[in-house]
Amino acid sequence: MKPFRHFNAASVDEALALLTEFGGKARVTAGGTDLLGVLKSDIFSDYPEAVINLKTISGLGGIVADAGEIRIGALARLTDIAESPVVKKNCPALALSAASVGSPELRNMGTIGGNLCQDTRCWYYRYPDKMGGRVPCYRKGQGPCHAIRGDNRYHAVLGGRKCYAVCPSDLAVVLAALEAGVKTIRPAGERTIPLADFYDTLGPVLNPDELVSEIRIPAPAANAVQRFSKFRLRESIDFAVVSVAAVLEVAEGVCRDARIVLGAVAPVPYRAVGAEDVVRGGPLDQRQTELAAEAALRDAEPLSGNAYKIEIAKTLVRRALRL
Numbered sequence: 037m038k039p040f041r042h043f044n045a046a047s048v049d050e051a052l053a054l055l056t057e058f059g060g061k062a063r064v065t066a067g068g069t070d071l072l073g074v075l076k077s078d079i080f081s082d083y084p085e086a087v088i089n090l091k092t093i094s095g096l097g098g099i100v101a102d103a104g105e106i107r108i109g110a111l112a113r114l115t116d117i118a119e120s121p122v123v124k125k126n127c128p129a130l131a132l133s134a135a136s137v138g139s140p141e142l143r144n145m146g147t148i149g150g151n152l153c154q155d156t157r158c159w160y161y162r163y164p165d166k167m168g169g170r171v172p173c174y175r176k177g178q179g180p181c182h183a184i185r186g187d188n189r190y191h192a193v194l195g196g197r198k199c200y201a202v203c204p205s206d207l208a209v210v211l212a213a214l215e216a217g218v219k220t221i222r223p224a225g226e227r228t229i230p231l232a233d234f235y236d237t238l239g240p241v242l243n244p245d246e247l248v249s250e251i252r253i254p255a256p257a258a259n260a261v262q263r264f265s266k267f268r269l270r271e272s273i274d275f276a277v278v279s280v281a282a283v284l285e286v287a288e289g290v291c292r293d294a295r296i297v298l299g300a301v302a303p304v305p306y307r308a309v310g311a312e313d314v315v316r317g318g319p320l321d322q323r324q325t326e327l328a329a330e331a332a333l334r335d336a337e338p339l340s341g342n343a344y345k346i347e348i349a350k351t352l353v354r355r356a357l358r359l
């Protein structure tokens with residue numbers, strides 16, 4: 037790893053001041069489970085001059101239910117979220133997604149803010165500089181996406197276009213289905229970004245001087261059924277090949293509302309609006325769930341080696357809708 041200056045920020049204000057001082061040449065870190073790997077492999081075009089530790093800021097890791105919403109501080113660890121009675125009661129799908137991440141060690145260190153902001157796992161983008169040199173690509177601002185012609189078995193089947201790397205965050209998929217907002221802070225002020233707008237093709241839409249401070253989830257309806265499932269190759273430690281989150285409101289056998297989001301199939305969490313339209317207003321019977329699964333993947337455009345993801349996604353959608 038190349039040298040950099042390291043700061044333990046005592047407050048959000050201090051972290052923001054440091055980000056300003058280093059003018060885009062600093063990175064923040066929380067658990068460090070993603071950032072340190074990226075630095076070791078020398079992936080960034082600009083190696084940071086400073087790394088600012090956020091974990092030394094107190095009061096950013098709380099989990100509370102209050103005034104019709106659940107608020108989770110950016111420094112809440114994935115273990116905290118998986119085990120939190122507040123999260124399990126109000127957002128069980130989020131607890132499941134946190135529990136599905138990596139290993140106990142990663143969940144004990146990794147935070148929700150870091151999980152949402154982690155870098156993609158595309159193997160062309162992540163190819164370590166020390167193993168024969170950096171692989172330039174569209175995401176690095178230097179050429180085409182190699183997944184288009186290369187080994188693309190884990191890449192996007194929806195919405196790829198210029199970069200086919202998928203969003204790796206399991207929590208983002210559930211938070212999109214829960215219609216959460218991401219509260220951020222920068223010297224210019226605060227804003228809350230709907231999770232649906234938090235990513236573009238190249239990752240989070242944060243400014244270089246902007247921090248995630250909190251996740252805000254509107255309290256789901258008491259009768260809402262929440263689902264999260266994840267297909268991965270290894271049950272122990274593995275990223276999703278495909279995941280699905282669903283929030284369903286069903287009364288008297290009729291689906292009144294549905295939010296269905298697919299993970300690891302697109303550069304952003306993919307809201308399957310077509311599937312939601314199919315199931316809303318009718319019974320969640322076998323015919324409807326079949327139609328919804330087809331609708332969810334209707335726009336898929338697989339690459340040479342990843343059409344198998346479409347069938348897995350359809351299966352996960354069918355299962356998520358089976359009450």
Ligand SMILES: Cc1cc2nc3c(=O)[nH]c(=O)nc-3n(C[C@H](O)[C@H](O)[C@H](O)COP(=O)(O)OP(=O)(O)OC[C@H]3O[C@@H](n4cnc5c(N)ncnc54)[C@H](O)[C@@H]3O)c2cc1C
Pocket residue numbers: 063064065066067068069070071072090110111136137138139142145146147148149150151152153154155204205206207246247248249273274275276
């Ligand atoms: C072996 C392995 C398996 C994994 N499996 C999974 C998996 O199955 N599912 C999954 O979802 N993830 C998985 N991950 C990723 C893991 O969840 C993330 O590494 C972790 O959540 C990142 O959190 P962190 O606090 O350690 O972030 P850090 O490594 O500290 O930071 C990650 C990124 O987020 C930025 N960042 C951190 N906090 C903030 C903040 N508050 N505001 C703005 N930017 C911030 C950092 O600058 C950095 O760019 C895996 C990782 C590994 C190494």
